[in-house]
Amino acid sequence: MIGLTYLAALLLSLGGLALLDRRFRLAFWSDPRRAALTVGLGVVAFLLWDGAGLVLGIFARGDSPHMTGLLLAPELPVEEAFFLALLCYTALLVWRWFDRQAALRARAGREQEAPR
Numbered sequence: 001m002i003g004l005t006y007l008a009a010l011l012l013s014l015g016g017l018a019l020l021d022r023r024f025r026l027a028f029w030s031d032p033r034r035a036a037l038t039v040g041l042g043v044v045a046f047l048l049w050d051g052a053g054l055v056l057g058i059f060a061r062g063d064s065p066h067m068t069g070l071l072l073a074p075e076l077p078v079e080e081a082f083f084l085a086l087l088c089y090t091a092l093l094v095w096r097w098f099d100r101q102a103a104l105r106a107r108a109g110r111e112q113e114a115p116r
Contacts, residue, residue: 005066010082017089026096027089035092042088043081050076050084 021027027035053059054075061075070078 002065003068006064007068007079007082010079010086013086014082014089017086017093021089021093024097026100027092030096038092039085039088042091043084046084046087047072047076047081050080 018028022029027038050059051073054073059075061071061077067077067079072078072081
């Protein structure tokens with residue numbers, strides 16, 4: 001059971017992000033196709049980066065009793081894909097939130113400048 005701790009934490013964190021996303025309609029609840037494409041491409045790009053690092057001997061898999069031991073490829077644990085999804089999803093939500101806040105500020109500025 002302890003071998004699922006890290007994966008469970010990642011899945012719990014992804015669920016928390018999904019709740020925030022649903023509440024504020026930032027990504028998947030705003031434009032699901034574009035959000036899935038963005039997160040998916042980010043995960044694939046980072047997995048390719050990880051693969052290159054593993055081939056070059058820059059990266060190596062560490063041992064931990066908290067990991068499942070399942071591998072996507074030699075030296076590439078399955079938890080890495082979920083971590084990268086968490087990373088990309090977090091970045092997307094932060095970007096969308098800042099973008100929305102900037103748009104709201106710009107709209108408020110235009111309304112203040114408009115003649116009455």
